[in-house]
Amino acid sequence: LPSHYTLPSGDKIPSVALGVWQASKGETALEVGYKHIDGAWIYRNEEEVGQALKESSVPREELWLTSKLWNTFHAPEDIEPALDQSLSMLGTDYLDLYLIHWPVAFKKEGSNILDENLTADPYPTWQKLEELVDKGKIRNIGISNFNIRRVQNLTANKLKYQPAVNQWSKENGLLLEAYSPLGSDKQVGQSLSVPEVKDVASKLGITPAQVLISWHVQRGTIVLPKSVTPSRILENLNVFELPQEDFEKLETAATSHPPQRVVNPSNGWKLPFDVFDGQ
Numbered sequence: 255l256p257s258h259y260t261l262p263s264g265d266k267i268p269s270v271a272l273g274v275w276q277a278s279k280g281e282t283a284l285e286v287g288y289k290h291i292d293g294a295w296i297y298r299n300e301e302e303v304g305q306a307l308k309e310s311s312v313p314r315e316e317l318w319l320t321s322k323l324w325n326t327f328h329a330p331e332d333i334e335p336a337l338d339q340s341l342s343m344l345g346t347d348y349l350d351l352y353l354i355h356w357p358v359a360f361k362k363e364g365s366n367i368l369d370e371n372l373t374a375d376p377y378p379t380w381q382k383l384e385e386l387v388d389k390g391k392i393r394n395i396g397i398s399n400f401n402i403r404r405v406q407n408l409t410a411n412k413l414k415y416q417p418a419v420n421q422w423s424k425e426n427g428l429l430l431e432a433y434s435p436l437g438s439d440k441q442v443g444q445s446l447s448v449p450e451v452k453d454v455a456s457k458l459g460i461t462p463a464q465v466l467i468s469w470h471v472q473r474g475t476i477v478l479p480k481s482v483t484p485s486r487i488l489e490n491l492n493v494f495e496l497p498q499e500d501f502e503k504l505e506t507a508a509t510s511h512p513p514q515r516v517v518n519p520s521n522g523w524k525l526p527f528d529v530f531d532g533q
């Protein structure tokens with residue numbers, strides 16, 4: 255299975271990352287060979303991740319660090335200070351990838367006050383990110399939680415740099431990054447006990463989590479499993495090529511057991527309109 259994918263910039267992104275939402279455990283992950291850490295400003299653990307990086311002997315250029323711009327910092331003048339804060343907490347002077355965390359902009363005052371203009375048109379936010387690429391503080395820029403409609407809304411502008419990845423949904427030319435690949439905390443039991451997943455796992459003598467993670471990589475997706483358990487952190491980095499018949503069985507299972515966790519930001523933040531336009 256591919257250990258890396260190539261982004262439009264030519265940079266190679268490792269196919270399996272440690273997702274650190276509600277976690278950090280960067281130390282364990284680095285010890286067992288993870289090179290890709292998927293974090294975000296809002297996870298409130300960039301300092302801990304930075305500490306783990308400092309204590310590890312892995313050279314910075316061998317690591318892939320992703321962070322995400324929080325909703326309250328979409329105004330062009332707020333972006334660089336927010337990025338600088340993440341950089342300083344992580345103890346680095348550049349990010350490999352910086353994503354717009356959600357297709358939703360809040361006013362800086364926070365408390366979920368919607369900035370309607372920047373939500374409707376994220377181009378000013380994107381232009382500032384492009385500028386920060388040119389300044390050398392970010393190597394690649396992308397998006398997260400954008401559905402196809404929202405991606406098109408952004409790419410309708412004449413962009414200097416196209417979004418390199420999208421976490422969650424997929425569009426042509428954009429690499430998909432799958433967060434919560436095991437179903438996230440609440441549904442993890444459910445995904446790991448899907449009969450097809452269990453069957454393939456026992457047939458191949460690997461764990462259900464390894465089946466799901468391997469299936470993602472075999473589909474060409476970057477996969478971001480989260481764990482705070484050292485044995486699982488190690489287990490999740492070991493992916494296996496699945497025999498074609500098992501791969502196909504899982505492809506079918508994916509549509510016959512539709513995802514239980516579909517995140518629409520309009521519901522979560524009770525926005526006055528549907529950012530996903532009913533799609």
Ligand code: A2P
Pocket residue numbers: 273277433434435436437438439442446461463464478479480481482483486487489490
């Ligand atoms: P924990 O962090 O306590 O080890 P997702 O990546 O989809 O968000 O899923 C994260 C959830 O899946 C967490 O509850 C995590 O538990 C659990 N998890 C992670 N790796 C495994 C594994 N290999 N087997 C079983 N559960 C796992």
